[in-house]
Amino acid sequence: MIVSGHQISYIPWLPYFDKILKSDIFVVDDVSQFEKGGYSNRNVIKTPEGGQYLTIPVNLAEYKTKRLNQLKIANDLSWRRKHLRAIESAYGKARYFDKYQLNLAQLYEYSTENLSEFCRNFFEFILSEITINTKIVYASELKNTAGKKSDFVLSLCKNLGATSYYAGILGHNYLDIQKFKSCGIEVKFQDYKHKEYKQQFGGFLAGLSILDLMMNHGSESIKFI
Numbered sequence: 001m002i003v004s005g006h007q008i009s010y011i012p013w014l015p016y017f018d019k020i021l022k023s024d025i026f027v028v029d030d031v032s033q034f035e036k037g038g039y040s041n042r043n044v045i046k047t048p049e050g051g052q053y054l055t056i057p058v059n060l061a062e063y064k065t066k067r068l069n070q071l072k073i074a075n076d077l078s079w080r081r082k083h084l085r086a087i088e089s090a091y092g093k094a095r096y097f098d099k100y101q102l103n104l105a106q107l108y109e110y111s112t113e114n115l116s117e118f119c120r121n122f123f124e125f126i127l128s129e130i131t132i133n134t135k136i137v138y139a140s141e142l143k144n145t146a147g148k149k150s151d152f153v154l155s156l157c158k159n160l161g162a163t164s165y166y167a168g169i170l171g172h173n174y175l176d177i178q179k180f181k182s183c184g185i186e187v188k189f190q191d192y193k194h195k196e197y198k199q200q201f202g203g204f205l206a207g208l209s210i211l212d213l214m215m216n217h218g219s220e221s222i223k224f225i
Contacts, residue, residue, distance in 0.1 A: 041055060
């Protein structure tokens with residue numbers, strides 16, 4: 001049983017989905033602390049000028065005391081309209097823009113003050129559109145999870161009956177491999193290499209939100225992850 005996971009992310013990039021595809025169960029971590037400068041509330045699209053961040057405004061006054069699934073965002077239309085306009089400007093001429101235009105408008109109209117809920121709504125739409133059937137579990141819905149960092153991940157793996165944990169490359173910095181081995185769980189590390197795909201606006205740019213891939217390749221996107 002291969003388990004992997006990652007913190008919630010706003011329209012995630014391709015390595016996020018690579019972990020999902022290579023796992024039997026993928027855990028969305030919605031209970032850890034928000035990381036300033038991370039990707040829980042932002043990601044990158046491609047414009048004629050290069051990469052552009054789309055960032056959801058969050059209440060930073062409480063980020064040190066609230067879990068991700070408790071963190072509030074600005075529940076207004078201004079940033080939503082700004083993000084939607086940016087996507088329309090960047091991808092309006094992309095091959096599959098018309099396929100997703102209405103759905104995107106509805107996703108941005110979804111009213112919530114909760115970061116996790118907004119990201120989850122977007123995430124599950126993407127999984128459906130690119131046909132990923134890996135079992136998705138949210139950490140907030142699991143029992144018997146405890147600890148921080150390595151101990152937290154280990155408790156998730158034990159909870160789900162993992163025999164292998166597929167970790168991101170940064171896992172080298174905090175995972176206690178010996179503890180995993182003592183529990184009969186093998187740890188493997190992701191070494192993701194971007195496959196190039198046809199993009200707009202010149203040469204290939206890696207590290208973008210999956211929206212870029214979807215806009216250019218539609219339902220064939222999964223072949224490029």
